[in-house]
Amino acid sequence: MSNWVTRRRTLLAVAAGSIVAAGAGLAAALGRFFIPDVLYESDRRFSVGRTDQFPKGTGTLLAERRLFVFHAEDGFYVVSAVCTHLGCNVVHEEKKGFACPCHGSLFGEDGVVVRGPAPSPLPRFAVTLSRQGELVVDSRRRVGVDYRLRV
């Protein structure tokens, strides 16, 4: 054993180790380069319009934003229109729920998977009221089924 651990081998291991460590550090630092810091895409937090654009008892599809704004008896809530299976746009059918045309996933009115390959419910996003009286959706903030914005 002591024969194996020679000064030469130890020095070699230290040298090789420092080269690997330096390389790994450089790779990690340069790897960060490939993750963009500025995104030229639509804001994740955005206004969808004034509250009176969404009459009580309706659900409105905002195709550009790929989400639904619902105005229920007890307030507003926002459901994503992006199927959790493979990212297709779901279609809302009154009283039936949300249907994905791509692979037949069906979600209930509450966004929970009823059948099909979708692995998780349609996400719901936080919605707040701006000072100008506009609904502001924050698609980075997921909320539960009970979430409502009361106006």
Place this chain on the structure above:
Amino acid sequence: MDDSGFLRRIVGSVVRVGWPRTRRTRLSAMLSSLLLHVQPSRVTVRSLRFGTTLGLGLVSFFLFVILTLTGLALMLYYVPHPDAAYRSMRDLEHAVTFGMLMRNAHRWAAHGMVVTVFLHLCRVFFTGAYKAPREFNWVVGVSLLLLTLALSFTGYLLPWDQLAFWAITVGTAIVAYVPFVGDDIRFLLLGGHDIGGAALLRFYVLHCLILPLAMVGLVALHFWRVRKDGGLAAPGHGRNRRVPAWPHLLFRELVLFMVVVAIINGAALLFDAPLEGPADPTRTPNPARAPWYFLGLQELVHYGALLGGVVVPSLLVLALMLLPYVDHQPAGIGVWFARERRFANSVFAVVVLAVVYFTVVGTFFRGPNWAWVWPWVR
């Protein structure tokens, strides 16, 4: 001044040996040329027979050459920006002489290469050609298959039509199923959350530069290892008479190349590459399909996302990579469907049939809502 002497000096400075007529000059012609010396100067009669390899590796390489040339040509007109990409596709179709032909040739050669690389893998398996000393070259080959798929996939987005946009939506959604890091990989691949300008640019650079360079490097390694590992796999017994590669091998390669060019040209003349309406993130086609070679994967994902999209394909690739180190008995090398390898060949055949089955079902038997549809009803 002596004209013929002047000309001979120029030609002689480029090609050291004249037109090879004797056995000796034929051998040295192969050795003294950069392009030719990649190949052996003498080859066995057996390896020249078409049935030995079916020429699948060479055809894959020829298709890659065609793809490089047509791809470089297309780059002169293609603009990788969401506002311009689709318009440049329309230009290629209507405003560029032979633009459609060039695009068609690129498209069909790309599809063809996915097929021939896969068939080449099957050939190498069924002839037991991955066994020692060729284990590592098999691993390189599997990497080349993955690279071929990646090249094809990144190219799929570039037309920026509905077909491209939703195929990449589905494809990158499958990526997101990787546990823990799936969303991050998708973000890195797209350069953002959505398929937009950043994603198009990334796919463009990957498709036109990074992946082709990796391909060239790995193909060079693949060819070099073929030579270093002793040429084509062959059974140890029997006579292996050798003949000069010039002209026996070169002539066959030339003929094969001409056939490949003719087929791609014919396909490009007869069948137009599809181009649907411009990419529209608000309108999902029903059904949205991945590129055809990933439809087997999409079919699996239909049953279970994590299992079908991540676990099964990862295990498959891992099994392929480890195969030559696990199945290392030196039996049945270089023989089609060797009796000694009946078990291994049967297992592999089942896997190949499964891949083909899921791909065919995903391509021809799935209609709106991914419901089962008979192809003749559609």
